[in-house]
Amino acid sequence: MNQKDIQLLCDAGQPLCGGGTLREELLLYNVPPASLGALSAEFAALTGKDLVPDSDVNILSGGQKVLLMCLCALFSPARRILFTNLWHSLDADNRARTKELIARLRGDREISYVEDGHAAP
Amino acid sequence: MRLPKGDYPVWDSFALTLSADLALGPGIHYLSGANGSGKSSLLTRVLLPRLLKTPAVYSIYFEQQMHVQVTAVKAYASVIKPHRRICGEADTVDFLLEDLLRAWKNEPRPCYVVMDESLYAERVLDFLQAHLPAFSLIYSAHTALFSADQTILFQPLSPTRSEVYVHHP
Numbered sequence: 001m002n003q004k005d006i007q008l009l010c011d012a013g014q015p016l017c018g019g020g021t022l023r024e025e026l027l028l029y030n031v032p033p034a035s036l037g038a039l040s041a042e043f044a045a046l047t048g049k050d051l052v053p054d055s056d057v058n059i060l061s062g063g064q065k066v067l068l069m070c071l072c073a074l075f076s077p078a079r080r081i082l083f084t085n086l087w088h089s090l091d092a093d094n095r096a097r098t099k100e101l102i103a104r105l106r107g108d109r110e111i112s113y114v115e116d117g118h119a120a121p
Numbered sequence: 122m123r124l125p126k127g128d129y130p131v132w133d134s135f136a137l138t139l140s141a142d143l144a145l146g147p148g149i150h151y152l153s154g155a156n157g158s159g160k161s162s163l164l165t166r167v168l169l170p171r172l173l174k175t176p177a178v179y180s181i182y183f184e185q186q187m188h189v190q191v192t193a194v195k196a197y198a199s200v201i202k203p204h205r206r207i208c209g210e211a212d213t214v215d216f217l218l219e220d221l222l223r224a225w226k227n228e229p230r231p232c233y234v235v236m237d238e239s240l241y242a243e244r245v246l247d248f249l250q251a252h253l254p255a256f257s258l259i260y261s262a263h264t265a266l267f268s269a270d271q272t273i274l275f276q277p278l279s280p281t282r283s284e285v286y287v288h289h290p
Contacts, residue, residue, distance in 0.1 A: 012186075013186055013187060013188060013210070013240075014186060014188045015186065047156075047157060048280050049280075059132065060157075061156055061157040061161060061162075062156075062161055062185040062186060062237070062238060063156030063157060064156060064157055065186070067156075085240065088238065088240065089156075089185065089238055089263075090156060090263070091154075091155045091156050091263045092263065093155065094155075094156050116240055
């Protein structure tokens, strides 16, 4: 498959893919270990919660899981990312923060959105 | 269904404080609050366990992130007669609503429908209004989707506690 055709699909309806720890999520997204500190700092700034590799991410709220999914995607090496229903689970403040986060961390990546729900991007 | 005022330690490090009794009778009840303020915790850790222990009512719950629920309903629908093909979230919602209606027609009881930031809120409300004379619809969302009889606010007091109270405009 042409590398340009590969797209990371991030569905906010199923934001966690691993078995329950942050470590597993990071592995699935191929997030470099050196990025853990920066990812955790961004998450703490958004939610006030500190995460370590062994943190149980299943106990996060629905919106916090979506924020974590978004951060994992942005710290992954994916060149193309498709977010599905990203905004639906986020309150107004977190939508604004997430837009800022994406603008700051996207680099030259191609990011697109599909939204089925009530929340306009 | 009435939740008495008081403290509800829903997680090891998170509690909800109901500043007054919360009555969830027939009508539409809208839960409003920021991410992480405890809306889902009230639904899953306080309300649903009580509803499930109340045999005289019917209750259904639409999860915020439905993938596990879809799988469970798919498995159930594949072994009942007549078979019902469930292809996704919308089918799951329809299946559960029709199941509720079938049960209610067989033996009418108070119906509680709980939705946690569901993408299918309007679909659910349309169905309920079309088929049931009365119901309690309790839903959380980041914006009000339709006119509610009661708005219940979740106000974080600290990272470990939120206050829950009815908004009186």
